[in-house]
Amino acid sequence: MDLFEWIALILKLVFVLAAVLNTVPIVVWFERRGSAWMQGRVGPNRVGPFGLMQPIADVIKFIFKEDFVPEQASKFFYHAAPVLAAVAPLAAFAAIPFGSYLIIGDRQVPLQIAQLDVGILAALAFAGLEVYPVMLSGWASNNKYSTFGALRGSSQMVSYEIGLGLALVSMLMIYGTLDLNAMVKYQEQTLWGFLPSWGVFLNPVAFVIFLVAIFAETNRLPFDLPEGDAELVGGYHTEYGSTKFLMFFFAEYIAMIMASSLLITLFFGGYAPLPGMKAGVDVLASALGFGSVGTQNLWAVVQVLSMIFKVGCVMFFFVWVRWTFPRFRFDQLMDLGWKILFPLALINLLVVAIFIAMLGG
Amino acid sequence: MAIIVSRKERFLDKLYIPALLVGLKVTFRRFFESLFLGRTMTIQYPEQKREYSQRFRGEHFISVDANKVENCTSCYLCQTVCPAECITIIAEERPNDQNPYGVRKEKRPVRFDIDALRCCFCGFCEEACPKDAIKLSRNYEMAVETRAQAFYDLDHLKREVKGRG
Numbered sequence: 001m002d003l004f005e006w007i008a009l010i011l012k013l014v015f016v017l018a019a020v021l022n023t024v025p026i027v028v029w030f031e032r033r034g035s036a037w038m039q040g041r042v043g044p045n046r047v048g049p050f051g052l053m054q055p056i057a058d059v060i061k062f063i064f065k066e067d068f069v070p071e072q073a074s075k076f077f078y079h080a081a082p083v084l085a086a087v088a089p090l091a092a093f094a095a096i097p098f099g100s101y102l103i104i105g106d107r108q109v110p111l112q113i114a115q116l117d118v119g120i121l122a123a124l125a126f127a128g129l130e131v132y133p134v135m136l137s138g139w140a141s142n143n144k145y146s147t148f149g150a151l152r153g154s155s156q157m158v159s160y161e162i163g164l165g166l167a168l169v170s171m172l173m174i175y176g177t178l179d180l181n182a183m184v185k186y187q188e189q190t191l192w193g194f195l196p197s198w199g200v201f202l203n204p205v206a207f208v209i210f211l212v213a214i215f216a217e218t219n220r221l222p223f224d225l226p227e228g229d230a231e232l233v234g235g236y237h238t239e240y241g242s243t244k245f246l247m248f249f250f251a252e253y254i255a256m257i258m259a260s261s262l263l264i265t266l267f268f269g270g271y272a273p274l275p276g277m278k279a280g281v282d283v284l285a286s287a288l289g290f291g292s293v294g295t296q297n298l299w300a301v302v303q304v305l306s307m308i309f310k311v312g313c314v315m316f317f318f319v320w321v322r323w324t325f326p327r328f329r330f331d332q333l334m335d336l337g338w339k340i341l342f343p344l345a346l347i348n349l350l351v352v353a354i355f356i357a358m359l360g361g
Numbered sequence: 362m363a364i365i366v367s368r369k370e371r372f373l374d375k376l377y378i379p380a381l382l383v384g385l386k387v388t389f390r391r392f393f394e395s396l397f398l399g400r401t402m403t404i405q406y407p408e409q410k411r412e413y414s415q416r417f418r419g420e421h422f423i424s425v426d427a428n429k430v431e432n433c434t435s436c437y438l439c440q441t442v443c444p445a446e447c448i449t450i451i452a453e454e455r456p457n458d459q460n461p462y463g464v465r466k467e468k469r470p471v472r473f474d475i476d477a478l479r480c481c482f483c484g485f486c487e488e489a490c491p492k493d494a495i496k497l498s499r500n501y502e503m504a505v506e507t508r509a510q511a512f513y514d515l516d517h518l519k520r521e522v523k524g525r526g
Contacts, residue, residue: 323388
């Protein structure tokens with residue numbers, strides 16, 4: 001790697017980190033005000049215009065709280081858990097492409113931190129790490145509630161990873177690749193001339209399974225048993241206060257953003273805007289007098305914006321679902337995971353395999 | 362005795378997905394109404410205030426006549442009827458120069474104390490009062506900083522309250 005590539009890599013890292021970390025307060029703000037709107041309330045509207053400063057006020061509150069460590073906790077794991085919680089989903093972003101490529105000078109800069117041929121596996125590996133902070137924090141806190149939360153969390157995450165994985169395998173068979181960039185390329189085609197050939201249209205069953213599974217993986221509301229406010233106080237992070245809780249809080253939202261970008265990349269065409277938009281951007285570029293380089297760069301910017309827009313839509317859906325549905329009981333959760341999603345994913349996989357074999361894929 | 366209700370569930374009902382979509386529709390409609398049409402239930406308290414009934418029983422006051430003389434004649438009816446025993450009256454004869462009405466206001470309260478922390482706002486004192494002197498206003502903002510402030514004396518009770526506040 002020469003200097004140019006190093007600088008490009010660092011800039012990309014900074015961009016992704018900044019974009020993700022700055023999305024979190026916006027989502028938190030929307031979670032609070034959106035939930036209020038869905039319930040016919042007003043929500044926090046006193047801090048700053050439209051209450052936009054509310055997340056900052058929350059963060060300041062957390063920072064000034066007492067940094068508390070329970071006496072019986074095993075200190076190393078207790079402190080390691082929130083760090084791991086925040087790092088694991090952030091690392092997964094390395095594999096997710098957020099645009100095709102920019103042309104700077106005479107070089108192409110792909111808009112993806114790590115161009116991995118097995119990008120989906122890397123993303124899944126880091127996403128799979130999310131179960132460790134739950135277990136570590138639950139066990140290290142030495143608290144009944146935490147242990148129960150960790151128990152539920154780990155069994156839930158592991159159970160739903162099966163449905164998630166099988167839904168993913170069916171998509172991998174359709175795309176015929178493990179490279180996330182190639183998947184997006186595949187989805188840029190059109191289906192019967194008008195529909196973008198997004199995964200959600202090619203394989204809706206896998207989409208539903210994947211959607212349910214990421215809700216369970218990120219511990220969002222219909223599946224928030226690890227936290228279980230009502231009966232477990234706070235679940236695995238009961239014993240965490242101040243900045244350490246803040247880390248968990250951020251990690252939860254980072255994991256949501258990561259899961260939604262993965263969902264988009266697999267099922268909603270990733271960074272690819274709608275099929276007709278390429279021509280529109282070409283017209284705009286020629287009107288502005290851009291050459292082929294300028295057109296490509298403009299197109300890349302449109303792609304990044306469309307990625308952000310799609311992530312925003314999925315985040316809206318996350319919040320929307322959270323404030324609509326009640327929670328599962330634990331046995332119902334396990335029933336759904338093992339007795340419904342798992343067989344459904346297997347059947348879906350079989351059907352997809354037969355289809356691909358018949359079409360001579 | 363329990364009544365056993367058996368519902369026939371069609372295949373679509375067992376999928377639960379249509380029901381989930383109905384739920385999502387409800388919250389989305391509410392979201393739209395709150396955000397764009399401003400139909401929220403919230404009363405934004407310090408700026409907006411809830412309009413209570415005309416018969417709301419709030420902070421006490423003692424009515425005064427045109428000369429700012431309290432209507433109370435220290436008959437002790439309110440103190441007697443009070444179930445919470447929060448009223449304490451000390452009576453004396455009203456000086457003649459302060460009593461332009463002759464026999465009507467012979468007695469006056471030297472002290473008229475209400476312990477608002479004990480008061481249960483039943484309104485019996487208001488009903489018992491033959492002079493319509495003690496009344497409950499519609500003011501419900503009664504927070505105080507010290508306990509002593511919640512101990513209303515005659516000066517506080519004689520404050521001007523228009524209508525019933």
